[in-house]
Amino acid sequence: MAIFxxxxxxxxxxxxxxxxRNYPFRFLSIVFFSFTAIFGVYLVILEGFTFLVSLGGFGxxxxxxxxxxxxxxxxxxxxxxxxxxxxxxxxRSRETEFLLTLPIEIRKISFFKFIESTxxxxxxxILGLIVFIASYAKINHIPIFLPLxxxxxxxxxxxxxCFLGYLVCVSVLKFFNLKKLFIFVILVFIATFLLFTKSFxxxxxxIFYLLSEEIxxxxxSKTWFLPFSWVPWGIIHFEDxxxxxxxxxxxxxxxxxxxxxxxxxxxxxNIFTNIFIRHSIPKHKYYHKSLLDKLLRMKLLPHHFRNFFxxxxxxxxxxxxxxxxxxxxxxLLFFYFLNLRRFSYHLLDDLWKxxxxxxxxxxxxxxxxxxAIRFVFPQWSLEGKSYWILKLSPIALKSIYLEKFILSFLIxxxxxxxxxxxxxxxxxxxxPIFYLTFYIELIASFSLVSFSLGLGAYFADxxxxxxxxxxxxxxxxxxxxxxxxxxxITVFIxxxxxxxxxxxxxxxxxxxxxxxxxxxxxxxxxxxxxxxYVGLRKLKxxxx
Amino acid sequence: MIKTVSLCKKFNHTWVLDNLNLNINRxxxxxxxxxxxxGKTTTLKLLSGxxxxxxxxxxxxxxxxxSSPLEVKKLLGFIPDTPxxxxxxxxxxYLEFVGNIFGIEEKTLERNIDYYLxxxxxxxxxxxxxxxxxxxxxxxxxxxxxFIHDPTVLLVDEPLxxxxxxxxxxxxxxxxxxxxxxxxxxxxxxxLQIAEELADRVGILDKGHLIAEGxxxxxxxxxxxxxxxxxxLKITANDKSREHIKEK
Numbered sequence: 001m002a003i004f005x006x007x008x009x010x011x012x013x014x015x016x017x018x019x020x021r022n023y024p025f026r027f028l029s030i031v032f033f034s035f036t037a038i039f040g041v042y043l044v045i046l047e048g049f050t051f052l053v054s055l056g057g058f059g060x061x062x063x064x065x066x067x068x069x070x071x072x073x074x075x076x077x078x079x080x081x082x083x084x085x086x087x088x089x090x091x092r093s094r095e096t097e098f099l100l101t102l103p104i105e106i107r108k109i110s111f112f113k114f115i116e117s118t119x120x121x122x123x124x125x126i127l128g129l130i131v132f133i134a135s136y137a138k139i140n141h142i143p144i145f146l147p148l149x150x151x152x153x154x155x156x157x158x159x160x161x162c163f164l165g166y167l168v169c170v171s172v173l174k175f176f177n178l179k180k181l182f183i184f185v186i187l188v189f190i191a192t193f194l195l196f197t198k199s200f201x202x203x204x205x206x207i208f209y210l211l212s213e214e215i216x217x218x219x220x221s222k223t224w225f226l227p228f229s230w231v232p233w234g235i236i237h238f239e240d241x242x243x244x245x246x247x248x249x250x251x252x253x254x255x256x257x258x259x260x261x262x263x264x265x266x267x268x269x270n271i272f273t274n275i276f277i278r279h280s281i282p283k284h285k286y287y288h289k290s291l292l293d294k295l296l297r298m299k300l301l302p303h304h305f306r307n308f309f310x311x312x313x314x315x316x317x318x319x320x321x322x323x324x325x326x327x328x329x330x331x332l333l334f335f336y337f338l339n340l341r342r343f344s345y346h347l348l349d350d351l352w353k354x355x356x357x358x359x360x361x362x363x364x365x366x367x368x369x370x371x372a373i374r375f376v377f378p379q380w381s382l383e384g385k386s387y388w389i390l391k392l393s394p395i396a397l398k399s400i401y402l403e404k405f406i407l408s409f410l411i412x413x414x415x416x417x418x419x420x421x422x423x424x425x426x427x428x429x430x431x432p433i434f435y436l437t438f439y440i441e442l443i444a445s446f447s448l449v450s451f452s453l454g455l456g457a458y459f460a461d462x463x464x465x466x467x468x469x470x471x472x473x474x475x476x477x478x479x480x481x482x483x484x485x486x487x488x489i490t491v492f493i494x495x496x497x498x499x500x501x502x503x504x505x506x507x508x509x510x511x512x513x514x515x516x517x518x519x520x521x522x523x524x525x526x527x528x529x530x531x532x533y534v535g536l537r538k539l540k541x542x543x544x
Numbered sequence: 545m546i547k548t549v550s551l552c553k554k555f556n557h558t559w560v561l562d563n564l565n566l567n568i569n570r571x572x573x574x575x576x577x578x579x580x581x582x583g584k585t586t587t588l589k590l591l592s593g594x595x596x597x598x599x600x601x602x603x604x605x606x607x608x609x610x611s612s613p614l615e616v617k618k619l620l621g622f623i624p625d626t627p628x629x630x631x632x633x634x635x636x637x638y639l640e641f642v643g644n645i646f647g648i649e650e651k652t653l654e655r656n657i658d659y660y661l662x663x664x665x666x667x668x669x670x671x672x673x674x675x676x677x678x679x680x681x682x683x684x685x686x687x688x689x690x691f692i693h694d695p696t697v698l699l700v701d702e703p704l705x706x707x708x709x710x711x712x713x714x715x716x717x718x719x720x721x722x723x724x725x726x727x728x729x730x731x732x733x734x735x736l737q738i739a740e741e742l743a744d745r746v747g748i749l750d751k752g753h754l755i756a757e758g759x760x761x762x763x764x765x766x767x768x769x770x771x772x773x774x775x776x777l778k779i780t781a782n783d784k785s786r787e788h789i790k791e792k
Contacts, residue, residue: 285672286672287637303644304645307641307644310641311630315630318632386628386630388622395614541596544589
């Protein structure tokens with residue numbers, strides 16, 4: 001186990017030092033800008049907290065709710081991310097075939113793959129959590145060692161979450177095929193939908209109700225006997241000086257995580273072998289011409305576009321890792337928007353309604369940003385070792401780039417359009433707000449897709465066995481920070497102007513709004529141009 | 545048809561190819577031989593545009609690979625030693641994808657695919673995913689994907705890795721026919737018998753330098769009598785291996 005991890009560390013060290021030796025300035029710039037961007041995110045969260053605190057009682061309640069919800073969401077997202085990484089690193093990687101030929105116990109290989117996937121899946125969430133906790137500590141005047149102390153809580157939390165991802169991953173691989181899996185996911189959505197519809201009976205405009213623990217989402221995120229709530233419970237008790245209670249939650253976390261690791265070490269080997277054998281036997285399933293082939297054969301699009309569309313769509317549909325994540329993302333978003341009418345936000349005052357319209361725009365953009373990182377950023381790395389086929393094709397790289405952009409943008413824009421339309425309809429937003437949010441959505445989707453595709457081209461790795469390595473790499477982090485910063489700044493600017501207008505502090509609203517729109521659009525297009533240019537140039541220079 | 549002028553390639557601080565000057569004529573079968581690490585694959589990758597030259601020029605069909613890459617790629621076919629293909633496409637879909645890239649008319653493409661799938665014995669599994677193909681089957685698909693668009697220049701890196709004797713026989717026959725039909729082939733290989741059997745001219749690379757070049761008869765006259773193996777061993781062996789060969 002230690003040998004494997006040392007090997008990984010050595011490879012990482014060699015890679016970093018080779019990059020530093022060959023491109024010292026670029027290396028230092030990336031490190032410097034990454035730290036600056038992380039500090040920027042810290043400042044943005046801090047600014048958000050300061051705003052919430054300035055609201056008084058509501059603000060403090062929202063911050064506490066956010067704390068629980070954050071860990072609730074991260075727990076499941078981390079589990080999903082781990083599941084995908086574990087699958088690709090264990091059962092789709094050629095390294096596993098090699099490792100199985102070595103005189104090493106299989107349970108050790110399985111354990112190593114678990115730890116490796118945990119490290120890969122968790123380093124970005126850990127970074128985000130530290131930034132969040134640091135801002136939280138600052139706003140609540142808690143000693144600065146809290147972010148350091150919270151590590152003791154994070155490690156078992158991450159292990160438990162990843163173990164859950166592991167259980168789901170091995171269960172799916174053991175008991176499902178593609179069709180069964182798809183039907184199962186749809187059934188889960190329907191069941192959850194029915195459960196949610198049943199649980200929301202009350203309609204009110206009382207803001208205290210909206211933030212109360214009656215709401216099922218808040219209620220679940222605070223459930224004391226479920227592990228995702230143990231970190232916020234522990235830290236909040238620590239903050240309140242209840243050290244004993246804080247310690248109880250910490251002890252819970254560690255004992256459960258050690259139990260998970262122990263059972264994995266004891267039983268993981270057998271499960272690993274069975275699934276590996278099942279997975280590596282060729283299935284020779286036949287795929288005949290589908291409706292998609294016939295549709296794309298219709299000469300509605302230029303010849304090359306149709307050819308590449310068909311290839312990219314087929315590769316997406318036949319890769320359960322990709323469409324499963326896509327379904328989960330949209331499933332979560334669907335439930336979020338379903339709740340809007342249940343909460344009757346449309347009955348609120350204009351001030352709150354306006355805030356919620358922009359919060360929804362923010363959440364839709366966050367989802368577009370996250371999807372762009374997950375699906376658009378690795379578009380080039382997804383070509384992987386087959387990239388030579390594109391590199392040797394007598395078609396200009398910029399045409400292929402354009403095809404990838406159009407496909408990604410169409411999907412992102414249309415889905416976000418539906419979401420923003422639903423949100424505005426449910427909130428009964430006024431027409432100007434309707435148009436404004438549509439416009440923001442259009443330009444922001446365009447920009448986010450361009451940023452991700454450009455950076456994806458810049459950081460493309462054609463040697464990796466599994467594409468998610470690209471998402472979890474330094475390039476993925478840079479793209480994540482850029483997308484997130486862009487979304488935060490965009491929403492902040494427009495919310496702020498609207499807020500000033502609604503509270504009567506902005507006299508010439510139309511003029512300010514138009515100027516902001518022009519400036520924001522101009523800056524967005526400028527950034528799009530720069531990143532597309534840099535990405536495309538780098539792609540042309542990349543050797544195979 | 546293929547011309548390199550003072551072609552050099554440097555990786556980090558090492559020159560893997562130094563001052564390579566090749567001139568291969570139309571309808572010529574040229575074999576590039578050399579020990580491991582001699583720079584054979586690098587040469588092929590430079591000629592195909594997968595790598596960029598550090599110095600020097602590459603001309604294919606009179607076009608410079610750096611300034612007119614698309615014109616060059618229209619003329620080129622490439623068969624790598626390891627066939628990395630799109631695992632989630634079927635054999636048929638992959639071939640259609642490649643054919644469409646090269647703008648082959650639909651009916652001609654269908655006919656060509658059908659013909660070569662039959663010839664290579666892959667007709668029955670054409671609709672299953674490439675991930676379920678064996679190494680040899682994937683290699684055959686790579687050959688088909690090149691033959692369906694009938695390139696003017698074909699670059700082949702280790703042509704027979706993972707192929708069964710029947711496929712080897714078929715490929716040798718097809719390659720000979722293609723050269724007769726006007727195709728120019730540059731092939732890198734370690735299998736000296738193949739070079740002896742197929743090549744019009746042979747070039748031997750060692751440590752990035754072209755140390756010998758000519759037809760088999762010319763090489764025999766210049767370097768050593770005997771087989772191509774004797775010539776190859778004589779000029780590429782280092783002192784230790786030379787002693788070892790002598791002892792034997």
